[in-house]
Structure formats: C-alpha cells, structure tokens
Amino acid sequence: MSSDQEENIIKKYKGYLIDLDGTVYKGAERIPTAEIFVKELQDKNIPFLFVTNNATKTATEVKENLLHNFQIDVTEDHIYTSAMAALDHLKELNIGKKVLVVGEASLKQEVQSAGFEMVDKDPDFVLQALDRGVTYQQLEAACLAIQKGATFVATNPDTNLPTEKGFIPGAGALTAFLKACTQKEPLIIGKPYPTIMAGAIKRMQLDKEDVIMVGDNYNTDILAGVHYGVDTLMVLTGFSQLVDIEGKDEQPTYILNDLSEWEV
Amino acid sequence: MSSDQEENIIKKYKGYLIDLDGTVYKGAERIPTAEIFVKELQDKNIPFLFVTNNATKTATEVKENLLHNFQIDVTEDHIYTSAMAALDHLKELNIGKKVLVVGEASLKQEVQSAGFEMVDKDPDFVLQALDRGVTYQQLEAACLAIQKGATFVATNPDTNLPTEKGFIPGAGALTAFLKACTQKEPLIIGKPYPTIMAGAIKRMQLDKEDVIMVGDNYNTDILAGVHYGVDTLMVLTGFSQLVDIEGKDEQPTYILNDLSEWEV
Structure with missing residues (x-):
C-alpha cells in the first residue's frame, strides 16, 4: 500500500476516470460495491467518465448495457471508448x-x-x-x-x-x-497509451492533477494513469491481483479490495 | 565474390536445391538462362529438387505451372513445398x-x-x-x-x-x-528455417556437403543454406541485389548474374 494510504491522507479528486469491465461489472456479473460508488458520485455531483478500450460498442450501447444490466443510469456523456478517443484524435490531426x-x-x-x-x-x-x-x-x-x-x-x-x-x-x-x-x-489509442487519457481529461475539462483513474487492470488502466501522470486507484475486483504488481517499479497510488473502501 | 570464385576452384555438386520464383521464373515472366540450366541438369542426370516456400499449391500444380508456362518438364518428385516439408515433419514428430x-x-x-x-x-x-x-x-x-x-x-x-x-x-x-x-x-518450416532444408536433403538421399542451394532471395534461400551448412549460389535475377548483401557476415558461397555463368 502507498504511503498516502498509510498516513490516511487521501486527496479529494474533482473528477473520476473509471474503467468498466472488471471495475464496474465483470462480464455479465454485477459488482454491487461499484454500483454504490457510482451512485455516490452522482448524488454528490462529482464528474466522472467511463473510459473503456472496447471499440465494438457505441456510447449508446454502453449506456444501455449499464442501465439494463447494472442499474447504472448515466447519459452518453459519461462514456468514452477508444473508438471515440480515436475519432477525437483524428479530428485534431486534421489530415x-x-x-x-x-x-x-x-x-x-x-x-x-x-x-x-x-x-x-x-x-x-x-x-x-x-x-x-x-x-x-x-x-x-x-x-x-x-x-x-x-x-x-x-x-x-x-x-x-x-x-x-x-x-x-x-x-x-x-x-x-x-x-x-x-x-x-x-x-x-487505448489504455495504457496516452491518447485516450488526453481525450478523456479534455472532455472532463479538468486538470490532470485533479482526476484519478480507477481500474482493475494493472497493464491497461493503472499504467495508463501512471504514464500520463494521473493518480490511480486499483481495485481487486477484476483482472489484476496483488501478486501481479509485486516488485513493479510503477505502483498504483491506491489499492483497494473494492470501491466500498473509498470515500468520494 | 568469394575466394572460391576468385581462385576459380568450383566444387562439383551431386545435387541441386533450387528456389522457384525469382530463380527459375519471375512471376509470369521467363528466365531463359534458368530454363537452360534445368535442361542441362536433366541432360547430365544430375539430381535436383525445386524447394519453394509457397504452400498454396500442390506439387502437381507447381509441376503444371512449370510445364505450361516455362517449358520445364519435370515430375512431382522434383517439387518440394513448405507444405510438403511441414507434413513430412509432422509425420516424423508422430504425436x-x-x-x-x-x-x-x-x-x-x-x-x-x-x-x-x-x-x-x-x-x-x-x-x-x-x-x-x-x-x-x-x-x-x-x-x-x-x-x-x-x-x-x-x-x-x-x-x-x-x-x-x-x-x-x-x-x-x-x-x-x-x-x-x-x-x-x-x-x-520454410526457408530460411532448417526444417525444409532437412526434409529436402533427406528426399534427395544425399549428404549436405554434396548439395548446393540456388536462389535469388538472400533472406530466405541463401540464409537457409548458410544456417543449415549447405553451400549457396545466389543469382541476381530476382529479389536480392549485391547492395542487399554488402557488409553481411554471412555471404553466399557463389554469386552470379544468372545461371548461364554456372557449369554443372
């Protein structure tokens, strides 16, 4: 665990970038602690954006999956796929x-x-x-x-x-x-590469010091944050476990069993 | 050019492994010097085997292409594709x-x-x-x-x-x-890897010291011979040119403009 956690000084973040599969749900399976976490963000009006590498679904399809299978009711504005990041980037390249x-x-x-x-x-x-x-x-x-x-x-x-x-x-x-x-x-474009991070933070209209990347996959979610200079919160509800990050030079800012352990 | 060539001491080989595309023909285009070379091998009853990486044609199809488009009349026994080499190898593995x-x-x-x-x-x-x-x-x-x-x-x-x-x-x-x-x-299986060379030489029932690999592609034909310990003859009628092999540690045994310069 990081020294921040040991000393119990947890920064308050103005915005959350949140992975989906393994973090908010697991395939077709629910992760109730994550559903409660999202509800808390909504209740407190804290900006958040679901950031996913999956480029086979539109924002609308992702939104509908969240609503119908996980009782998470968000607008398309809360979804950012690697496909959307790619298209944002192609527009910027303007070639x-x-x-x-x-x-x-x-x-x-x-x-x-x-x-x-x-x-x-x-x-x-x-x-x-x-x-x-x-x-x-x-x-x-x-x-x-x-x-x-x-x-x-x-x-x-x-x-x-x-x-x-x-x-x-x-x-x-x-x-x-x-x-x-x-x-x-x-x-x-996608995690752990920087383009999707840049695009997501731009959409949120926040500074990267004020956001945190929440995810279950060390190699994609956590390294995306680490490489882009964004704090990271790794949850053990999905792909990566503590043993997977032992001895790694680049560690998550925070590691939690699940999102019930986090206060927004 | 190698010292063998400079000294004009050219070994007589008992058998020839010969690449096809770039060496015997070039796509649909004829290489007349190569056709004459093959005819000489046939006239002198010197064993030869066409060794090709192309695994999309059967031996019969290769034979027919040689006959109808390049006036080269050989039996299926003269054809060895990477597919045939793979199947020979799978039989040997016996698993x-x-x-x-x-x-x-x-x-x-x-x-x-x-x-x-x-x-x-x-x-x-x-x-x-x-x-x-x-x-x-x-x-x-x-x-x-x-x-x-x-x-x-x-x-x-x-x-x-x-x-x-x-x-x-x-x-x-x-x-x-x-x-x-x-x-x-x-x-x-295919060139420049050793399995196809081992299979081809086994089919010829000759020792590897007694055969030579003839080809136009340094990275496949010539390196296959070099790595397997078989002498090599590079012809400049196809893919590789002298500039491509400048400074390479592993050089062909012989380099010729075309096969009219070779005496069987």
Missing part, C-alpha cells in the same frame, strides 16, 4: 476525412456520426479495431492502404477478449497482422 | 493425426493425401499457411486450439506476396496474428 475501417458495425456508425467518410480505397487513415467478422480481403485492403501511406491507427492493444468460448483474438491480434505485412507501427 | 488447417484448398488436399485428418476442434496440430480466404472464425478456432495445447506449425515466414495488386499479406502476417493472441511461438 483528412477518408477512413478505411477494420471494425464492427458500431464502430462504423461512430465513424460516420463523427463526420468521417468511409472508403475502401485510398484512405487518409486506416482505423483498426476488433472485427469479429473480418476477412482476408479487408485486411489486404488495409495493408495496401498503409503501404501507400495511409496513417495506421489502432483503437486498443488488447490481444485477447475473454468470452464464454475462451480468450478469443482481440484488436491487438489484427494489429499484429497489419504490422507484419506493412512493417509500420500503428498509433495505438 | 497425432488431427490437424486444424488454416490454408487454401491445395494445402488441405496435401494434408489429406498425406494421411492426416482435418478437424475444426481439438487438433493435435494447427498447420497455418497463407489463406487468402481466411475469416476471423477460422483464426479464432486456431487461436483457441493453440491455447489448449495444439502444436503450432507455420509453413513459411513470408510476410508478403508480390502480386499485380501490390505486396499483399503473406503467411507470416497470419502467423503474427496467431502469435499475438496465443503468446506462443510457432515452429516455422
């Missing part, structure tokens, strides 16, 4: 509107809503996420476009996705394919 | 007959002809080659099988395939995908 998308229907919908034009050839960007319906032809088109100079952007680095079938290939496996056939490194 | 194949129709045909059973689940091996019709579902099945302990075998490491469309993704890009989602290293 074109034509995007070749390797991704699922929800991502394509977000791309169009954000004012980009989806193309099959000669794009300015290749935006690659997890696509569980991908074909060789689509990967070939992405490969040739990147070789011709399209900017290669990947939503998130997750190599696997936990499902009832097992750990199926994630966005990171498709990225590895495209890296191999193009010899190009993508810009990766 | 099962059930194979999940990520590959095209010709590979599947070779797998069945070699006495293996093709399965979708619980294979002993995953045999992965280039598959220009691959889907996410097939890659997912391969990923889950490798995670469960199936031996991961890749026919060849080529990340790209030159076509009229450009450098499309090769077998190596699919391997990168499966490596990323399994965190497992495959056994790679």
Whole structure:
C-alpha cells in the first residue's frame, strides 16, 4: 500500500476516470460495491467518465448495457471508448476525412456520426479495431492502404477478449497482422497509451492533477494513469491481483479490495 | 565474390536445391538462362529438387505451372513445398493425426493425401499457411486450439506476396496474428528455417556437403543454406541485389548474374 494510504491522507479528486469491465461489472456479473460508488458520485455531483478500450460498442450501447444490466443510469456523456478517443484524435490531426475501417458495425456508425467518410480505397487513415467478422480481403485492403501511406491507427492493444468460448483474438491480434505485412507501427489509442487519457481529461475539462483513474487492470488502466501522470486507484475486483504488481517499479497510488473502501 | 570464385576452384555438386520464383521464373515472366540450366541438369542426370516456400499449391500444380508456362518438364518428385516439408515433419514428430488447417484448398488436399485428418476442434496440430480466404472464425478456432495445447506449425515466414495488386499479406502476417493472441511461438518450416532444408536433403538421399542451394532471395534461400551448412549460389535475377548483401557476415558461397555463368 502507498504511503498516502498509510498516513490516511487521501486527496479529494474533482473528477473520476473509471474503467468498466472488471471495475464496474465483470462480464455479465454485477459488482454491487461499484454500483454504490457510482451512485455516490452522482448524488454528490462529482464528474466522472467511463473510459473503456472496447471499440465494438457505441456510447449508446454502453449506456444501455449499464442501465439494463447494472442499474447504472448515466447519459452518453459519461462514456468514452477508444473508438471515440480515436475519432477525437483524428479530428485534431486534421489530415483528412477518408477512413478505411477494420471494425464492427458500431464502430462504423461512430465513424460516420463523427463526420468521417468511409472508403475502401485510398484512405487518409486506416482505423483498426476488433472485427469479429473480418476477412482476408479487408485486411489486404488495409495493408495496401498503409503501404501507400495511409496513417495506421489502432483503437486498443488488447490481444485477447475473454468470452464464454475462451480468450478469443482481440484488436491487438489484427494489429499484429497489419504490422507484419506493412512493417509500420500503428498509433495505438487505448489504455495504457496516452491518447485516450488526453481525450478523456479534455472532455472532463479538468486538470490532470485533479482526476484519478480507477481500474482493475494493472497493464491497461493503472499504467495508463501512471504514464500520463494521473493518480490511480486499483481495485481487486477484476483482472489484476496483488501478486501481479509485486516488485513493479510503477505502483498504483491506491489499492483497494473494492470501491466500498473509498470515500468520494 | 568469394575466394572460391576468385581462385576459380568450383566444387562439383551431386545435387541441386533450387528456389522457384525469382530463380527459375519471375512471376509470369521467363528466365531463359534458368530454363537452360534445368535442361542441362536433366541432360547430365544430375539430381535436383525445386524447394519453394509457397504452400498454396500442390506439387502437381507447381509441376503444371512449370510445364505450361516455362517449358520445364519435370515430375512431382522434383517439387518440394513448405507444405510438403511441414507434413513430412509432422509425420516424423508422430504425436497425432488431427490437424486444424488454416490454408487454401491445395494445402488441405496435401494434408489429406498425406494421411492426416482435418478437424475444426481439438487438433493435435494447427498447420497455418497463407489463406487468402481466411475469416476471423477460422483464426479464432486456431487461436483457441493453440491455447489448449495444439502444436503450432507455420509453413513459411513470408510476410508478403508480390502480386499485380501490390505486396499483399503473406503467411507470416497470419502467423503474427496467431502469435499475438496465443503468446506462443510457432515452429516455422520454410526457408530460411532448417526444417525444409532437412526434409529436402533427406528426399534427395544425399549428404549436405554434396548439395548446393540456388536462389535469388538472400533472406530466405541463401540464409537457409548458410544456417543449415549447405553451400549457396545466389543469382541476381530476382529479389536480392549485391547492395542487399554488402557488409553481411554471412555471404553466399557463389554469386552470379544468372545461371548461364554456372557449369554443372
């Protein structure tokens, strides 16, 4: 545990960045302490933003999942996916509107809503996420476009996705394919990379000293905070356990069993 | 050029391992000096074996391509693909007959002809080659099988395939995908790896000191020979040029502009 915790001097944060799977729920399973925590933030009017690497769902779909399966009632403004962060970033880069998308229907919908034009050839960007319906032809088109100079952007680095079938290939496996056939490194948007953090904090209109990143996954949530200079709160309700962070140079600011131990 | 060449003492070899694309032909284009070279080997009854990383064609298809497009008339016994080498190796390993194949129709045909059973689940091996019709579902099945302990075998490491469309993704890009989602290293069969060399020399029933590897690609053909302890002859009719091997520690035994400069 950190010295802050030992001395019981816990900073008050003006805003919370909160991971979803493993932190607020666990697959289809509820985490009641997290539901109470979110309710407290709402009652006290403390700003928060759910920050997720999952680029296969729109903000509306994430919102509806939270409402219908976890009794968490938030607006779309409380959701920030790696797809949304990617599109915010592409707008800032301002080098074109034509995007070749390797991704699922929800991502394509977000791309169009954000004012980009989806193309099959000669794009300015290749935006690659997890696509569980991908074909060789689509990967070939992405490969040739990147070789011709399209900017290669990947939503998130997750190599696997936990499902009832097992750990199926994630966005990171498709990225590895495209890296191999193009010899190009993508810009990766999602946690633990900084782009999603920058975008989330910008949306919150807070300074990074005033926010804290809450998550269960050391390699994504906690390192995203550490690398971006944001305090971190690791909960042991999901993926990472204490044994996983033993001896790591970069430690979370706070570690808790669950969110009932935290006072907002 | 090597000291052997300078001193003009050229060893007589009892057998030739010969690459195809870039060495015997170049895509659809003829290399007449190579055709004459093959004819000389046939006239002098010198054993030779075409050794190719391409695992998308059967030996019969390769033979027919040589006959119809390049007037080279050989039997299937003169063809050794990375698919054939993989199957020879799987037989030697002798740890099962059930194979999940990520590959095209010709590979599947070779797998069945070699006495293996093709399965979708619980294979002993995953045999992965280039598959220009691959889907996410097939890659997912391969990923889950490798995670469960199936031996991961890749026919060849080529990340790209030159076509009229450009450098499309090769077998190596699919391997990168499966490596990323399994965190497992495959056994790679094709050049420059040793398995295909061992299999080819075994088929020729010659000692490795008595054969020479002829090819145009430094990174595959020449390094395959160098690493396996087989003399090498690099021709400048295909992919690699002199500038590509400048300063390399491992040099070909001989370098020629084309095969008209070689006496069998």
